[in-house]
Every structure is written in C-alpha cells, then in structure tokens.
Amino acid sequence: MLKMVCLWIKTPNKPIKYGTAKAWISFASLHSLAKFNPPIMRALNNQGYIGDKMTYEEFYYSIDCKFPYHDESEWKRIIELSIELGEDAPFLVLHEICRLPASEKLRQAKHLEMYNYWKQSFASPVQDIVEPASLSYIHKNKLTDSEALEIMDKLSEFPKSYNALQVVLFSCPDDDELVDEKYESIVAKWKSAT
Incomplete structure (x- = not known):
C-alpha cells in the first residue's frame, strides 16, 4: 500500500x-x-x-512514555522513522526500548526481538559501545558503576550521543554519584564544542 x-x-x-x-x-x-x-x-x-517533516522534538514527544511495546508494526515504523530523522533519534528509541515502564509487561524474548530489530536496522559504532548497558535493562540486571564509567569514556568520543549516554547513566546503581558526575561532564564538553 x-x-x-x-x-x-x-x-x-x-x-x-x-x-x-x-x-x-x-x-x-x-x-x-x-x-x-x-x-x-x-x-x-x-x-x-x-x-512538514517531523522534527526531532516532535518525534521525542510522540514517543516519550508512549512507546507501543505491544504493537509490532508500530514500533518497527517508529524505529524506521528514527533512522530517517538521524542523529540521536535512533538512540532515543533505544532509550524507550530499554527503559520499559513498570506499568508495562513484556516477555524477555519479545524485548530482545525489539532490541535486535533496532540494532539490525542501521549501523553505528555507538550501538556496540552502548550494548552492555542496553542488554542490562532487558536482562533486568545492573552494570557496575565502573563498567558504566568505562562505557561513558568510550561514548564521549561520539559527540551528541545524549540518549546513548542516558541509557548508560540509568543502567547502574551510581551509589557514589560518580556516573552522574561523568554524565554531566561529557554533556558539558559536547555543548561547549558547538
């Protein structure tokens, strides 16, 4: 059609x-x-x-806390649209895929299917870097703070990967708030470079 x-x-x-x-x-x-x-x-x-073509901001508000986890054709369409929008939009979708709200119930196999579809839909070096954090959500376990800090160091080389950075930020307990501090430092560095 x-x-x-x-x-x-x-x-x-x-x-x-x-x-x-x-x-x-x-x-x-x-x-x-x-x-x-x-x-x-x-x-x-x-x-x-x-x-007009959808802006990043419009896209953000169209999926924020409204991701269609149980409508496969719709989440596939959203993934494809995010890739068309480019930049950080696919990682905004990753953030929604990974951070399943407490009110949503999703079988782990379906969650992995959604993640794998997202990952196979485009290529970016950031995907592999953020993957341990992404999978920690899906498998319902946390990264250690040191693992998260290591991933953030790698991500810092890819300016404006804000959503990928947020996936990592929320994937660990951050007991000493070192991860949050690192997050703020990287974001400030990216913003000062533009």
Whole structure:
C-alpha cells in the first residue's frame, strides 16, 4: 500500500494502475482519501506532501512514555522513522526500548526481538559501545558503576550521543554519584564544542 501511495504522489493527475483498473487521481482527491487512511496520511506527511517533516522534538514527544511495546508494526515504523530523522533519534528509541515502564509487561524474548530489530536496522559504532548497558535493562540486571564509567569514556568520543549516554547513566546503581558526575561532564564538553 505505501509503495502504491509513493507512486500516486510522484504521478498526480496521471493515469495509474491500481490493481486491474486504471484511474485518474488528483492530489486533492488523494489528500481527501488520506484523511480516512492513516498509512496514506503518514506516507504523504513523511514525504513532505502534507505538513512538514517531523522534527526531532516532535518525534521525542510522540514517543516519550508512549512507546507501543505491544504493537509490532508500530514500533518497527517508529524505529524506521528514527533512522530517517538521524542523529540521536535512533538512540532515543533505544532509550524507550530499554527503559520499559513498570506499568508495562513484556516477555524477555519479545524485548530482545525489539532490541535486535533496532540494532539490525542501521549501523553505528555507538550501538556496540552502548550494548552492555542496553542488554542490562532487558536482562533486568545492573552494570557496575565502573563498567558504566568505562562505557561513558568510550561514548564521549561520539559527540551528541545524549540518549546513548542516558541509557548508560540509568543502567547502574551510581551509589557514589560518580556516573552522574561523568554524565554531566561529557554533556558539558559536547555543548561547549558547538
């Protein structure tokens, strides 16, 4: 369906083949159809034909504390959208995947499936660095403070990886608040460099 929508958008007011019937479709009628069909609306929106492309801030508020853990097609769509947005957006999704709210119940196998889908959807050196912290959430165990500090040292070489850094921050007990101090230090360093 989304592929066909892309075809419609790229060829408005021209005959297109939909199934076995040829049809003329104007952009206005496509927009009307989109009002009743969320996947078409999303495709038009994502391609910039309706509204503007979602900003990082809009993306953040659209998933913060609202991640669809039990709707596989939706969490896959969100992962793909985060990759399109780029920068730190995929790690914002990782943060939501890892920090499952207490009110949510999710089998560990499903949680791992979600994490693995996220990891296989794109490539970044930050993924491997943050993986021990990510898996500590899923396996419901904590990293030691020294392990978290070591990971943060590695992450500090990848400016603006704020969400990856937060995954590490919350993956350990931080009994002496050294991890929080390290987090603040790295964030300050990144902000001063821009």
